[in-house]
Amino acid sequence: MSVVDTKRPNNDLNQRLGVSGFRFTPQRQRVYDVLWEKRDHPTAEEVFIRAKHRMPDISMATVYNCLDALVKSGLARQVTLERGATRFCPNMEEHCHYYCDTCGEVFDVPFPTESAVMPHPLGFKVDHYDIAVHGLCAACAAQKNS
């Protein structure tokens, strides 16, 4: 736990789950840890593989269950950038995702949504923003020009 866990909420996972009506379980802890170990927006299957290393009996269904519980408890975000597998992200600060359509890399960029004044449909109650920017990362752009 020495490494990069900047801004990880110090609130007890136990408590955060409890507020949303979920129980704390070792599996949920493990899945949450996996998300923090490498913030590279893994898919459910990638989380499954990584979780298995230290918890070999965990099942795919449990990974989905845990991810859903974390999302519903406000401890992780679902990120749907394109067709195919959904990705997950434990960064709950307001930010947007720069997505390289060529190599698939995702970059988190802090972005305060109040800086953009958007006209809402009448009576719409906003829960959260989901901002993706598609394009070419520097590396892939360089490759294309060569």
Place this chain on the structure above:
Amino acid sequence: MSVVDTKRPNNDLNQRLGVSGFRFTPQRQRVYDVLWEKRDHPTAEEVFIRAKHRMPDISMATVYNCLDALVKSGLARQVTLERGATRFCPNMEEHCHYYCDTCGEVFDVPFPTESAVMPHPLGFKVDHYDIAVHGLCAACAAQKNS
């Protein structure tokens, strides 16, 4: 063609496809028409069902092919709001999607992206923005309070 096709690009579909290396076909025309007939962000399967009414022999694989051709030609956008089927949208003006997490309805709201100054990762070449706002629509919000 009398109805609501505001802002539909008057450019020839033929030509727009051609520029991207695709051929014009009746199926692509039909799929494009379906998207304009009812701008409710249908899934590929919904497009398939609607397209079939006037073109009974069209197949699912063709619908996917046509949608991909339209997206690659800049005539439609892919919209991935949540897990599950991708939706499609022929509105190419800059706009964001307000999405009701309860009833699934999608509202297009014009939104000039240059109004939000975002810091890009170094060297990133932006292709397009994909902005979703999740929450509760007016109708669903009302229902919850009663």
Place this chain on the structure above:
DNA sequence: CCCTCATTTAGAATTATTCTAAATCTTGAC
């Protein structure tokens, strides 16, 4: 300790999308 209910698990089932191979169609060269 017992009851209830949440959770986990493996595997089946479902849904969404992509792939394959054969048939058809278009286009450009001759």
Place this chain on the structure above:
DNA sequence: GTCAAGATTTAGAATAATTCTAAATGAGGG
């Protein structure tokens, strides 16, 4: 016009992603 090359369509198979099911386990409250 005829022909070859290559794009497109089609049905169906295959794959990928997710959800469901039913049985087993586990934890908390009385």
